[in-house]
Amino acid sequence: MSTSKPLPYFTSLNSPLTTRAQVVDVCKSLLNPLLPFFSPGKTRLRLGATATRYDEAGAQLEGFTRPMWGFGALLAGGESFEGADFWLEGIRNGTDPDHPEFWGWSKDLDQRMVEMCPLGFALCVAPKQLWDPLTERERENVRVWLDINKKEMPNTNWLWFRVFANLALMKNGAAYDAERLEADLDHLDTFHRSGGWSNDGPRDALQMDYYSGSFAIQYLQLLYAKINGDKDPKRAQEYKSRARMYAKDFLHYFDEQGRAITFGRSLTYRFAMAGFWAAVAFADLELEAPLGWGVVKGVLLRNLRYWSRQKDILNGSGILTIGYGYPNQFISENYNSPGSTYWFMLSFAALALPESHPFWQSEEQAYPSDSIPPILPLEHPMHIMVKRGGHTFLLSSGQMCHYPMRASESKYGKFAYSSAFGYSVPTGGYFVEAIGGDNVLALSDDAGETWKVRRKPLNARLETIEGTPVLISEWKPWFDVVVETYLIPPSEATPNWHLRLHRITSGGRNLKTSEGAFALNGVATKDERELQTMNEEKSEGRQESNGEAVAVTRGGAVGIVELAQPTRAGRVLDEDANSNLIESRSVLPSLAMDVPADADIWLTTAVFAIPPSVTDYQTRWQDGWQRRPDIPDWMKSRMA
Template structure:
C-alpha cells in the first residue's frame, strides 16, 4: 500500500469535539515516545539531528516536554501508567554518578528551559514525582534545581522558567532564595506594553511567544501563586485585554497566523485558550474560548506533522528542517503539548460544558498597533499586513518577521539559496538584485508607523537604496505601495501568496503583462501591477520552502528599476477556489493616491510598538 503520511499523525481521525477526545489525543501523541526512553528513563532521543546545545540537554528536552500535557491529565483525574518511568528518569537524570546524568547548568543553558516543566509537575502532582522518591533522589533533584536557578536566565520569556521551578520547590518544601523570584517577576513586568501586549524581551519582535509563553506562564502563575494577589489580578486583566486582539490571529477553521519563530511547536499556539480556562479567566464567553481551542486542535489533525512512527517532526505543516531554529532538537515539537493544559480541569468546568461557538469574524480590518499589524479575515484564512518587526538572530529571521503579509491558510516561505535570485519564492516580499544572482529584501525598518488601518515603513536593502512602503487593506485584496530611490539600476521581483501545487502540472497558470494568476484545485492566488509595467510570472518555488505545503506556486511581478525614484503599486490576494474567488479576481482595487497616504501619516501616524527598542545585531 502507498504510505499515507496523514495517517501517521496521532490526531488523525480523532473528532476532537469533547474532553474525552482531547484525552485520547494526548495519549496518542505520547505513546509513540515510549520506545525512545533510555533504560534509566532520563533521556529521550528521537533521531540524529542536532540543535546548538549538547546532546544531554536535547535528551532532557525529549524527556521533559511531554510533562506539559501529562501533568494536567493527572491533575484532572486522567490515567497515566508511566509515572514510575518519570520518577526513575528524575532520579537518574539529576544523579551526578549516574551515566544518564543531564549535566550541570553552569550558565544560560537549554536545561533551564526544560526544568520549568519539571517544576510545574512538582507543583501540580508531587504525589507522582516527588513523594515516592528516595531521600537521596529528593536531595539530588532539589540540589539540581537549586544550582540551576542561581544563574542568569535569558532576558525574555525564560525568566518565567525560574518562577515555575520555584513553584515546584515551594510545594515540595525545599527552601530557596525568594528574592530571585521577585526580581524576575518585576523584570517580566518591564516587558509589558499595555492593552494586553508584551514584547518577548527588549527586542523588535512580538510573536506567538506572547500568547504561548508570556501569557501562558502568567496565567499558570495566576492560578498557582500564593500571596501575590496584586500581580495575579494584573495577569488576569492583561489576559482579558489580550484575548480580544489575539482571537484575530486565528481563522474560522482554527488555523493560526503563521508568523515568527518556533512554529514547530504547532498547537502550542492554541495554548493561550487553554490557559485562560486553567486560570478560570472568562476573557471571552466560554463557548468562544472553547471553540478557539478545539478548532485549533482539529486544524492540525489532517496535517502530515509526524514521522511514520508517530513521532512529531520538526517542521510546521510537514517535516521541514529548512524552517527550523538552531535550538530545535527532535524533542522540541513536544512543547505542542502545552495545549493540553485544560485537562487539569474537571469535566464539569464551564470550559468543557460550554457549547462551541463560531469564531468572531469581521471583514472590517483590525489594526493592532503593538505588533504593527492590520488583520483581515477572509474565507478560511486570516491575513496580517505587517511592518515594524525584525529578527536577525534566528535562521530565516527575515522571512519569519519582515515580509509585508502573513497568512494562516497560506503560511509563508523561507528562501533556501541566497545566490539564486531568479529562483526565489519572495511571497509577501519585494526582492531586489543588482547582479542577477544575489538579492536583498526588507530585513528591518528605519521607521514603522500605523495610522488607522494603514501601515508605513522606511527601509534600506542597501545603504544607498531607500524604500518607503505603505500597506493598505482592501479585503479580500491588500495593496502595497513602494517608493524606491536608488542611484543605480536594479531588478525587482515581488511575490503574492504561495498556494499548493499539484502533481503532473495539473494547475492552471496565467502570466501576463501586469498580472500573474495561479489556479489550483483548491485555491486561487493573484498579483496585479496597479501602476507600472512589470511582467507577471507564476513561480514554481523550490520544494519544502513553504511552511504549510511542500510544493507551491507563487504569482510574481518582475521588472527593471531605473536609477532615480520609482513608484510601484501592487495588489495581491488568495482565496479558496470557487465563485467568490473568481468574482474577486475580476475586481482588483484601484491604486491609492500617494499624496493622500503621505498626508495621513503626517497627521495621524504613530510608531509601531515593536520598533521602539534599539536594533540588536
C-alpha cells in the first residue's frame, strides 16, 4: 500500500473549477496548509529558509499578509474559514508595540509598506470580522502602524500601498491623512500614458509588465473604484474607463488554454497574472464586446485551471514555492521571500461577490479568437501581439527595468515571449548554455568566455511598413559595437514563422554570436533521457545542419533558420538545468557564427514554433518547417 501523502486539493484535479463554490474550495485548500506555520503569536509565517534583501521579520510578515487577498475576499463574500481567528489575533499582536511579535515600525522604503496593501484590502472588505472585534486600543495600534504618510516611498506602484493603508483607516472611521491620500492618487495618475496603459514609474524608462495591469496598477485602480467610488466618483469613473481600454489589449496576453505570456518580473506570483479579470468582476465593470461576463469568467477560470494542473508548484506541505512551473531560485528576484508567492491570491477577488452576481451567473465562454485580430501592435508597451499558427506570443523592443535586478535582460530584453514556451534566465557564466539564450542574439568578444545580450534598447520604435507592424531598435554591447534589429510578425502564408533581421557593426572586435529560438522541453518521451537525433518518423528529436536547427518534443516543435548568407551553424543546445521557467530540462535551437573585426553584416533569421496544444503537431510540423518565409522586398531594400 502506498504511504505517500495525497496531493493538496489545488493540484489534485478533483474539480472542474467552473462554479463559485468550487473556487471557494480551492481558495480554502490553499489557505489551510498555512495554518501549521503560524508563529505562537499568530503574527508571522515562516514558509522557508531562503533570504531576501529585507529583514526576516518583514519576510515572515509577507507570509501573514499576502494570503489576506484571498482570505479577505472569502470573508467579504460571506464564507467562513476555520483559521479566521489566526489572522485576527495576528493583527492584534503584530501592531502592538508591546508584544514580543510586534511587526516593527516602517522605515523609509520598507517592505512593510507593501504588506499594508493586502491587509488594507481585507480591512476594507471584511470590517465586521477584522476591525469591529478590535478594542479601541487595538484599533489605535493598527492606525499608528499603518501611518506611513511621512515615509519615503519608491516612485513606482508602491504608492498604491500607502493609498490602501489610508483607505482602510478611512473606511473604518479611523483618523487618516486625507491630504496624503489625494496627493498619492494624483501622482499615480501621472503614470498613465493613454489607452489605459500606465508605466510602472518614471517616464525615462519604459516598464509596462504585469505590474501595469494585474499585479498592481490596473488591479488596484479597480479595487479603489469599487471600495471608494461613492466618495470619489470622478476618479472611479476614470479608472473604469482606463480599464475598459486596457482590457482590449490585455486579452491578447492570454491564450485559449488559459496560459498567460511569460514576460517581465515577479512571475512567481503565477495566478496573479490573471488578477485584472478578477478586479473587473469585483468592480462590477461591464466591458465592451467581445468581453462579456462569460468571456471574462473564462479567461480567469482557465488560468486557475492551468495552475491547478501544475503539480510541481507546491511542496510536500502544500505551500506554494518560489519558481514558476517548478521550484526555481534562478528566476526569482531578490525581494522574493518564501511568502512572497502568495500575492497570487489577489486573483480570488471575485469571491467577494455573491453567487447572484452576473460574473458567477454567466455561462463561461471560450476565448474569443475569431473576434480579435491575429496581429496587433501595441504602441505603449512596444509589443506586437501575435496569435497565429496556434501560437500566442509577442515581439518586444523598448522595455527595460529602471533599477538593478537579477536577470533583467531576460525578463525585458528578449525579442519574443510566449505563453507556451517560457523564457530562460542565466544560471551562471562562461558557457553559452547557461546564459538564458532563448530569443536573444548573444555576443562574445573573449572567445566565448562571457556573453552580452540586449538589456538597454536604444532608439526603439514601432513602425507600420506596407501594412505590417515592425519593431526596430538598437543596442550597444560595447561602446564600439552596434546592433540594429528588425522584428517582423508572422505572415498569413507562413503563420508559424517570425523574422529577425540584425545589422552588426563589429568595430575593432572579433565576435562570436549565438542566436536562440524559443526554448522547449528537452527530454525524450520514452525514457526521460536526453533528446536524441531526430527519429525516422521525425516526430521527436533534434536535427542540426548548416544554417538551421530544429527540435521536436512533447513540449512542441521549435526551429531556427538563416535565410541568407553568411551561413551560420545550426545547433540544438542543452540549456543549463533549471534555467527555463516552465521546463527544468530544456533545449534551445540556435545559430552560431564568428564575426570578424571591422565588419558590417546582416544576419537574417527566421524562427519557427508550434506549441503542443496544436492537434497532431508532431506530424504536421514538417509541412510548416519546409514552407520558409521570405524577407520582404522593403527589408531587402534597407539591407542593400
